[in-house]
Amino acid sequence: MEIRPFQVEEWMNSEEEKAKYNIAETCVDSVSLDELFVITGEDKEKFFSSFSSRRLTYGHIKGSHELLSGIASLYEGMNESDVITTHGAAGANYHAFLSLVSPGDEVVSVMPTYQQLYSIPEALGAKVKILRLRKENGYLPDLNELESLVSEKTKVIAINNPNNPTGALMDEDMLGKIIEIARKNDSYILSDEVYRHLTQEDGYSKSIADMYEKGVSTGSMSKVFSLAGIRMGWIATKNEEAKKEMLSERDYNLISSGMFDDEVASLALRHKEKVLERSLKIVRTNLEILDKWIKSTEGFNYVKPKAGTTALVHYSFDIPSYEFCRKLLEKTGALVTPGDAFGEETAFRIGYACDKKSLEEGLKALSEFSQEL
Numbered sequence: 623m624e625i626r627p628f629q630v631e632e633w634m635n636s637e638e639e640k641a642k643y644n645i646a647e648t649c650v651d652s653v654s655l656d657e658l659f660v661i662t663g664e665d666k667e668k669f670f671s672s673f674s675s676r677r678l679t680y681g682h683i684k685g686s687h688e689l690l691s692g693i694a695s696l697y698e699g700m701n702e703s704d705v706i707t708t709h710g711a712a713g714a715n716y717h718a719f720l721s722l723v724s725p726g727d728e729v730v731s732v733m734p735t736y737q738q739l740y741s742i743p744e745a746l747g748a749k750v751k752i753l754r755l756r757k758e759n760g761y762l763p764d765l766n767e768l769e770s771l772v773s774e775k776t777k778v779i780a781i782n783n784p785n786n787p788t789g790a791l792m793d794e795d796m797l798g799k800i801i802e803i804a805r806k807n808d809s810y811i812l813s814d815e816v817y818r819h820l821t822q823e824d825g826y827s828k829s830i831a832d833m834y835e836k837g838v839s840t841g842s843m844s845k846v847f848s849l850a851g852i853r854m855g856w857i858a859t860k861n862e863e864a865k866k867e868m869l870s871e872r873d874y875n876l877i878s879s880g881m882f883d884d885e886v887a888s889l890a891l892r893h894k895e896k897v898l899e900r901s902l903k904i905v906r907t908n909l910e911i912l913d914k915w916i917k918s919t920e921g922f923n924y925v926k927p928k929a930g931t932t933a934l935v936h937y938s939f940d941i942p943s944y945e946f947c948r949k950l951l952e953k954t955g956a957l958v959t960p961g962d963a964f965g966e967e968t969a970f971r972i973g974y975a976c977d978k979k980s981l982e983e984g985l986k987a988l989s990e991f992s993q994e995l
């Protein structure tokens with residue numbers, strides 16, 4: 623299978639270790655296990671002594687009851703049997719496309735977004751039509767344009783809500799309208815919801831899997847729960863046909879998600895309110911810092927994110943985005959991601975949910991760098 627290089631991941635792979643101020647990272651500031659025990663109030667000694675006496679088998683093949691019910695509890699109407707665990711949300715997106723898309727199918731995907739959503743179906747032999755999210759629309763989809771791209775040949779409409787890199791958030795009303803278009807054409811909607819729950823205003827955004835009979839949601843413990851190190855992700859759907867395909871596919875590429883990852887994710891989900899409280903505090907405090915910086919620094923502008931951990935920042939300097947980001951890194955040690963990796967010129971993606979000090983120092987480095995341009 624031929625697949626295009628994953629531009630954002632290639633950038634991170636080659637540059638991340640050089641960073642002094644990593645403001646390219648998209649997880650809410652990752653925690654250690656020690657920190658997780660403090661946040662949740664769980665007993666560390668008890669956890670380890672109980673785990674270390676267990677034989678390291680595959681564990682629960684589909685995931686422990688506690689894990690599956692913990693994930694289901696993040697939705698409104700999901701049961702354990704509606705959840706399929708995967709290797710991160712990256713594994714979930716891959717798995718979902720592999721199960722749903724065949725050569726010759728059509729897929730409509732938003733852009734900019736995480737490249738998986740258009741490059742995987744393309745590699746699987748689908749004809750991919752791009753729905754461009756534009757700055758002038760606040761990076762929300764133009765529904766007339768969507769309607770013109772979708773037909774009865776459309777197997778999947780792929781969206782990302784909240785969106786990486788822009789932080790745009792589709793509300794229930796807009797999701798409802800997208801569902802109407804999908805339903806008329808009997809299309810699935812695959813919504814990458816890896817940043818769901820990270821809202822700037824109180825209240826969580828709706829999941830497509832709770833709203834639509836052919837809605838497929840992907841998520842993980844990486845961003846919202848700050849636990850990328852356990853590689854625990856999932857697909858949630860109530861659609862029986864999709865579930866059957868996905869479970870069959872899963873036997874071929876996963877077997878289980880691993881006992882340790884299952885235990886740690888279950889622990890975090892048992893205390894989801896406490897972990898979420900920390901995450902929300904970080905994204906809200908840090909976005910205020912970023913917003914003040916944008917307003918007070920010449921040469922930069924953005925559409926203020928409504929959710930997630932990232933923003934797409936445009937600049938008014940005459941320099942391509944890869945060159946901008948490389949020079950910034952070389953001169954200051956601050957790492958951001960080139961907009962061109964998302965098809966956006968003269969822009970970069972910033973991940974603002976890192977620790978406050980890195981964000982403040984990274985922004986200071988950006989200010990100094992921009993004065994030299």
Ligand SMILES: Cc1ncc(COP(=O)(O)O)c(C=O)c1O
Nearest residue numbers: 648710711712736786816842844
């Ligand atoms: C939109 C989106 N989906 C999926 C992923 C993959 O996340 P993970 O595999 O760590 O759960 C990322 C990571 O950056 C992302 O931004």
